[in-house]
Amino acid sequence: MREASAPPPAYSLKPDGKRIGMTQSTASQVGRFHAGRISEGLPRALDAWCVTTDDVATATRIADLLGGEVQPNEADGGLAYEVLTTHESVRVLVDGPDALASDLILWRGHDVVHHCDGVDFLSPEEKKGQPCGCPRLLEDRKTEAKRGSGPSPSIDLIFRIAAAPTLGEFRFRSGSWKLAEQLGKLDEALRHVDGPAMCELTLELVLYTTKMGRHVGYRKPVLTVLGSPDTVPAEPPPTAEPTPPPASSGPSRRTNRSPGSTAPALTAPPLSASVDVDTVLLRRAAELLGTSGHQETVTAALSTVLESKHHSLELERLRKQVGHIASIADQALRGESSPAYRSEDTIS
Structure with a gap:
């Protein structure tokens, strides 16, 4: 410039x-x-x-x-x-x-x-x-x-x-x-x-x-x-793709514990059908936007820099679901149950 x-x-x-x-x-x-x-x-x-x-x-x-x-x-x-x-x-x-x-x-x-x-x-x-x-x-x-x-x-x-x-x-x-x-x-x-x-x-x-x-x-x-450069690396550490938690045969249990006590190991719940559907939703959004990774997909979904009218229409629909997508991604990666998935949330 x-x-x-x-x-x-x-x-x-x-x-x-x-x-x-x-x-x-x-x-x-x-x-x-x-x-x-x-x-x-x-x-x-x-x-x-x-x-x-x-x-x-x-x-x-x-x-x-x-x-x-x-x-x-x-x-x-x-x-x-x-x-x-x-x-x-x-x-x-x-x-x-x-x-x-x-x-x-x-x-x-x-x-x-x-x-x-x-x-x-x-x-x-x-x-x-x-x-x-x-x-x-x-x-x-x-x-x-x-x-x-x-x-x-x-x-x-x-x-x-x-x-x-x-x-x-x-x-x-x-x-x-x-x-x-x-x-x-x-x-x-x-x-x-x-x-x-x-x-x-x-x-x-x-x-x-x-x-x-x-x-x-x-x-x-x-x-x-x-x-200081003595304490901060010259390049940020690489971001590793999170490993999906192993499936278990039963639902997870949370136990009450006193403040300061060590958290017990939690058994990750199986991925429910609703999470599977939401994962498809994320993958379709990523294919549309050309992104990889949940965070990048959510960020790109909010961006207005899309060229065609068709993409703009898809963008509007993606925006309405961004909060839902982010929540699902976070919960799925942590092995928690996803909120109920509504049919009107589907991207077509």
Whole structure:
């Protein structure tokens, strides 16, 4: 996605209102992470990270780590190579709070007409240090930004990929108000880690229903501080497929026990006919959505990114049953009895 060059200098906003200058050397940065890209001349949001770089070896390594294939980057003014990864979440190393910078910018075409930290102007030089006049409340700032009369966040994060830190530094730039709301907490969390912090950089799926009853989904960037690299692995442990509990000849029994006592071993109940039918329901939903695993199926069922009208109709029916599906999946995996299955729940 085409990015205009950021006006110097960049500053990190601290909870106490003080600014700390932040020097981000672009010479040491080997690539960028993107939540969207330009496709056929139009901006397109992505469900997984896109990484761009000028170095083909770096691009190849990214594809090995995060999936996808190396391809030319067709965006005007962009870096030479692009990898559309298959990962929506990546563990990264952030070198303290100074690796996260934020200011407020209002653009008119390619020109910056307002650049501040929410209190004082940061540029141009003749206005630097003077009160900018922005509202103090974040909601009021968002309102002005939507009207086009106020600046929006410009957040820069510099990091290394935890699984391959020697690749060098990558950059992610965001104008997300949701991420801007978390800057104070992120600053505090990064300060509590002695040295580089292990973090999770995620494109989190957000689903909601509009006032008109339309179901909408989008991805928001989320940075989560996990702790020290000494205690947090560079990659999350693999998720193993759960093993179905063995069938028994009789129903399970639950025994009352006093607080603090050891729970007795429970005999798993046989899978009832209702669970078998519900398993078919999950499998048919997975076939329709092209997913694997119950959690992924339920998440995809809520997504609005389906192309055909037929799929959209199926999606509406899936949404009505998502709570039922999730409950059934959880109970079946734990070997518990499923609630009664109703004929009207069937997906056709």
